[in-house]
Amino acid sequence: MAVVLRVGERTVTAEEILPLLAGYQMLPHLLQELLIDQAIAEIECSPDEVETACQQFYAQNQITSDADRQAWLNRNGMTPKQQEDWATRSLRIEKFKQATWGPKLESYFLSRKGKLDKVIYSLIRTQDLGIAQELYFRILEGEQSFAELARAYSQGPEAQTDGLIGPVELSVPHPTLAQMLSITQPGQLCPPTRVGEWLVIVRLEKFVPAQLDDAMRQRLLHECFNVWLQEQLSQINAMVPTGSTTPSAP
Structure with missing residues (x-):
């Protein structure tokens, strides 16, 4: 069995990954993030947007040098491309929301207005x-x-x-x-x-009366996204290999 991870004296094989994720209740989160990544795969950012997102990421994580960045990459097991994708992920999600539900937002607002x-x-x-x-x-x-x-x-x-x-x-x-x-x-x-x-x-x-202002637009886009995400998750049957064991508490 191929070892994919070593933590101290503990080795983790590829066959153990799913049971471990399930046992630590991390599998639903992984499935959710995979669904989101699939949805935003075709969403692009301009070079300026990428640069701005990366600078914000560096500031949030107190990365001020190449050495700091490399240390962060090593600590999180990422490549520079993965770090860039992570930095722009929130922006790409917002673009996906706007592209998917933005044109329908007014009619959705009217359908929800009685509760808003x-x-x-x-x-x-x-x-x-x-x-x-x-x-x-x-x-x-x-x-x-x-x-x-x-x-x-x-x-x-x-x-x-x-x-x-x-x-x-x-x-x-x-x-x-x-x-x-x-x-x-x-x-x-x-x-x-x-x-x-x-x-x-x-x-x-x-x-x-509720108004379809910028704050309401953001709220309804987020609401539509969450409804869509829950619908997608409900259609997934995550299969954990038979005979897997739940890991003991760390």
């Missing part, structure tokens, strides 16, 4: 129907402020913030609560409604 819009709202929660109804009418009639009653009666962490929550995306609250918030107008007080184990009184304070 943000709300600021006031909330009182209780498990007592009688208290919930009384508090609702006190607020409705202007007898006491929402903040005052939330501070005194709400049974969740919002009591510490005068009942105020947000801004949060509409994907965050309980689906029933999110539905209520999505169809009400700012300032509208909703009557006691059962949400899970609670009776809640809620008032929408502000609606903040």
Whole structure:
């Protein structure tokens, strides 16, 4: 059996690599990186982009001389070409994301917008129907402020913030609560409604529509990439040779 690695007195053969990766739970990560490398194989960077990426890499790893670079290569078992590929990898991944999902981003954003819009709202929660109804009418009639009653009666962490929550995306609250918030107008007080184990009184304070700005574009590109990657991984059946053993802890 060919020895491919020697660590102290321990030798590792080619036949042992997969069992070792599986035993140390490193195989899924290897498969993920292989998939990414296949996807970005045809993505190219300009000479200026390569130079900039390499300079950033050297700065991050405190490489200031040829000797430092050679020491890093030896320590990581890489060739100069592999180091250059590693330095530009993040940029090539970003280019792959943009080329693959950039043209579809607006339609994807619109399909997700209902969950990306943000709300600021006031909330009182209780498990007592009688208290919930009384508090609702006190607020409705202007007898006491929402903040005052939330501070005194709400049974969740919002009591510490005068009942105020947000801004949060509409994907965050309980689906029933999110539905209520999505169809009400700012300032509208909703009557006691059962949400899970609670009776809640809620008032929408502000609606903040999501915008397809640069930050949102980056987030959605990353989201599309991760969904694609998980789909690809789910289609792979990684076979570890029968009879392999899980390595003991180092």
